[in-house]
Amino acid sequence: MPARTLFEKVWTAHEVVAETADTPAVLYIDLHLTHEVTSPQAFAMLKASGLKVRRPDRTLATLDHSTPTRTEQIFGNAPIALDDAAKQVRQLEQNAQEFGVELFGLRDPRRGIVHVIGPEQGHTRPGMTIVCGDSHTSTHGAFGALAFGIGSTEVGHVLATQCLLQRKPKTFAVEVAGRLPAGVTAKDLILAIIGQIGVSGGTGHVLEYRGAGIAALSMEERMTVCNMSIEAGARAGMIAPDEVTFAYLSDRPRMLAGKDWDEALTGWRSLASDPDAAFDASTGIDASQLEPMITYGTNPGMVLPVGGAIPADRSDPAFERALAYMGFRGGDTLLGKPIDVVFVGSCTNGRLEDLEAAARVLKGRRVAPGVQMLVVPGSQHVKRQAEELGLADIFKAAGADWRESGCSMCLGMNGDTVAAGAYAISTSNRNFEGRQGVGARTLLASPYTAAASAVTGKISDPRTML
Amino acid sequence: MEPLTKIRSKTVVMPSANIDTDQIIPARFLTVTTKTGLGKALFADLRYRPDGAPNADFVLNRPQAAGSWILVAGDNFGCGSSREHAPWALLDHGFRAVVSTSIADIFRTNALKNALLPVAVDAATHRWLIDHPGAEITIDLQSTSLTLPDGHSVRFPVEAFARHCLLNGIDELGYLRGGLAEIERYEAARGR
Numbered sequence: 001m002p003a004r005t006l007f008e009k010v011w012t013a014h015e016v017v018a019e020t021a022d023t024p025a026v027l028y029i030d031l032h033l034t035h036e037v038t039s040p041q042a043f044a045m046l047k048a049s050g051l052k053v054r055r056p057d058r059t060l061a062t063l064d065h066s067t068p069t070r071t072e073q074i075f076g077n078a079p080i081a082l083d084d085a086a087k088q089v090r091q092l093e094q095n096a097q098e099f100g101v102e103l104f105g106l107r108d109p110r111r112g113i114v115h116v117i118g119p120e121q122g123h124t125r126p127g128m129t130i131v132c133g134d135s136h137t138s139t140h141g142a143f144g145a146l147a148f149g150i151g152s153t154e155v156g157h158v159l160a161t162q163c164l165l166q167r168k169p170k171t172f173a174v175e176v177a178g179r180l181p182a183g184v185t186a187k188d189l190i191l192a193i194i195g196q197i198g199v200s201g202g203t204g205h206v207l208e209y210r211g212a213g214i215a216a217l218s219m220e221e222r223m224t225v226c227n228m229s230i231e232a233g234a235r236a237g238m239i240a241p242d243e244v245t246f247a248y249l250s251d252r253p254r255m256l257a258g259k260d261w262d263e264a265l266t267g268w269r270s271l272a273s274d275p276d277a278a279f280d281a282s283t284g285i286d287a288s289q290l291e292p293m294i295t296y297g298t299n300p301g302m303v304l305p306v307g308g309a310i311p312a313d314r315s316d317p318a319f320e321r322a323l324a325y326m327g328f329r330g331g332d333t334l335l336g337k338p339i340d341v342v343f344v345g346s347c348t349n350g351r352l353e354d355l356e357a358a359a360r361v362l363k364g365r366r367v368a369p370g371v372q373m374l375v376v377p378g379s380q381h382v383k384r385q386a387e388e389l390g391l392a393d394i395f396k397a398a399g400a401d402w403r404e405s406g407c408s409m410c411l412g413m414n415g416d417t418v419a420a421g422a423y424a425i426s427t428s429n430r431n432f433e434g435r436q437g438v439g440a441r442t443l444l445a446s447p448y449t450a451a452a453s454a455v456t457g458k459i460s461d462p463r464t465m466l
Numbered sequence: 467m468e469p470l471t472k473i474r475s476k477t478v479v480m481p482s483a484n485i486d487t488d489q490i491i492p493a494r495f496l497t498v499t500t501k502t503g504l505g506k507a508l509f510a511d512l513r514y515r516p517d518g519a520p521n522a523d524f525v526l527n528r529p530q531a532a533g534s535w536i537l538v539a540g541d542n543f544g545c546g547s548s549r550e551h552a553p554w555a556l557l558d559h560g561f562r563a564v565v566s567t568s569i570a571d572i573f574r575t576n577a578l579k580n581a582l583l584p585v586a587v588d589a590a591t592h593r594w595l596i597d598h599p600g601a602e603i604t605i606d607l608q609s610t611s612l613t614l615p616d617g618h619s620v621r622f623p624v625e626a627f628a629r630h631c632l633l634n635g636i637d638e639l640g641y642l643r644g645g646l647a648e649i650e651r652y653e654a655a656r657g658r
Binding site: 016017021022023024026028037038040041044045049065066082084085087088091133134135137149150151152153154156157160161162163165167199200203204230233235299317318321411412413420430432433434435438439 | 481482483484486488489492493494496497498499500501511516540541542545546547548549550553568570571572575576579580625626627630638639641642643645646648649652653
């Protein structure tokens with residue numbers, strides 16, 4: 001058999017029917033994650049066609065996108081503040097019940113952001129195909145799964161058949177040498193990679209992150225890297241499973257056990273790309289040379305080392321327009337610029353290690369006067385752990401707002417928004433115009449950089465505060 | 467689904483690269499449970515001023531934009547989220563095709579599922595279209611060609627099966643369900 005990449009092994013194992021010149025492959029989907037925003041139209045289609053969810057046992061639903069983060073709206077008597085959001089939440093509750101799909105409901109201790117709970121509960125496994133009506137489904141690729149975002153029509157296809165019609169994407173190796181220096185995180189690494197290959201550099205491809213720099217990362221760090229693959233335009237991002245992966249998986253609530261685990265492990269150990277497998281494209285980066293990164297524009301590829309200066313006018317109207325939106329000028333240095341809001345959370349950086357990083361900076365310090373800081377755990381499980389470890393107390397003592405889990409201010413669907421013109425340092429994944437609120441100005445950075453900037457009230461290099 | 471064969475229309479031009487799905491339809495409009503009526507939210511933050519009045523400077527609000535159903539946009543159109551609300555909003559507004567030098571993967575798939583035609587052309591043709599807003603062009607799915615007003619034609623790629631389905635009004639889910647026996651055999655062979 002010719003040498004194959006990790007992606008090719010997972011793809012081939014899921015071909016119900018291989019692609020031809022005239023027809024795409026019928027690809028089997030092992031795990032289908034759903035949430036309240038992109039599923040209503042798909043369930044409505046099933047109802048209109050008199051169809052059932054074919055494999056409810058391979059389908060899991062959670063509430064995250066338009067779900068409130070205020071405790072009184074989840075556990076108290078306060079109604080969900082936004083009527084349309086409340087309607088969406090009720091709709092998913094109804095659909096889950098009617099179609100027999102398991103839902104981690106509003107007060108369920110397992111609820112959280114869809115890409116946090118899948119791995120956390122042990123649904124996400126190496127070698128799987130995983131889809132969700134959400135572009136950050138690429139997160140699950142950290143486990144050696146082929147995981148990608150789909151639209152609502154395709155959500156309906158998977159609900160009805162457990163399959164998708166797909167053309168085989170190309171492969172793209174991202175070789176990461178060296179280890180990240182102190183104070184430089186997986187978020188900085190993926191921002192640097194996006195800056196290097198561009199926001200459409202991965203279009204049509206599945207990225208495979210590999211090399212010593214990736215092997216040295218924890219599973220939570222690997223998830224941060226794979227999460228933002230879509231911001232480079234890639235279909236998915238993957239990392240070969242290794243002992244770090246298996247250690248993470250071994251004690252998850254829904255994980256395989258006994259003989260099933262042993263058998264699965266044997267298969268997972270053979271998933272890594274063969275040594276002489278060829279990729280359609282490749283790039284390399286040295287993690288040891290990286291600094292904390294921050295975005296200055298309106299897409300994640302407009303990114304700099306935190307101490308750097310914005311490139312001068314390149315006579316590109318889109319570039320100039322982005323700077324005008326951000327209120328910056330070419331040649332500006334970002335360090336020291338005042339900020340208004342700090343958001344720590346999201347499927348990119350809402351896991352326990354992210355909260356630990358933010359707390360490490362905030363311990364014994366205060367959020368600067370006039371700065372609003374919101375810390376939103378990625379799941380209720382992360383929230384409980386952070387409370388048990390005393391992280392929540394550090395955030396509250398610093399003057400930050402500590403919330404229930406959800407997507408929250410990453411996309412502002414639930415009412416957690418940034419005001420027009422305000423500057424927000426955010427650990428999330430998109431700095432698009434209006435992403436965090438109409439006119440909001442987003443600067444993407446790591447939890448360290450976000451927390452350091454919260455303390456000073458200005459864009460800051462966290463390495464001086466660790 | 468209605469068969470789609472040919473679109474002839476004036477163009478509207480938005481030359482910026484990387485027009486993302488948050489610009490096409492901001493997240494606050496996604497709290498819906500249907501796919502209809504989203505045209506009013508299309509490009510909402512560009513199209514309306516903070517007080518809700520139309521922004522006269524925005525291209526879709528100009529009188530010339532009326533009756534133009536082909537959007538010519540900068541590179542990497544539709545990057546960002548998987549929200550199918552983006553093609554739903556474009557279609558509800560009246561657009562039938564988007565022309566760019568490249569179109570983001572998830573958006574392209576979503577567009578094809580809804581008969582909004584994603585058309586990627588070479589840089590020179592794209593440059594001409596950007597420089598000639600309002601040009602009347604023809605996009606023919608049968609011949610996968612885009613024809614400029616002077617009769618010059620260029621080909622564009624469309625996934626073969628999506629093209630077949632659009633030309634013949636075939637529902638992809640019906641096709642997938644036609645293969646249920648094979649799906650069951652696959653499941654049986656894997657033992658679950």
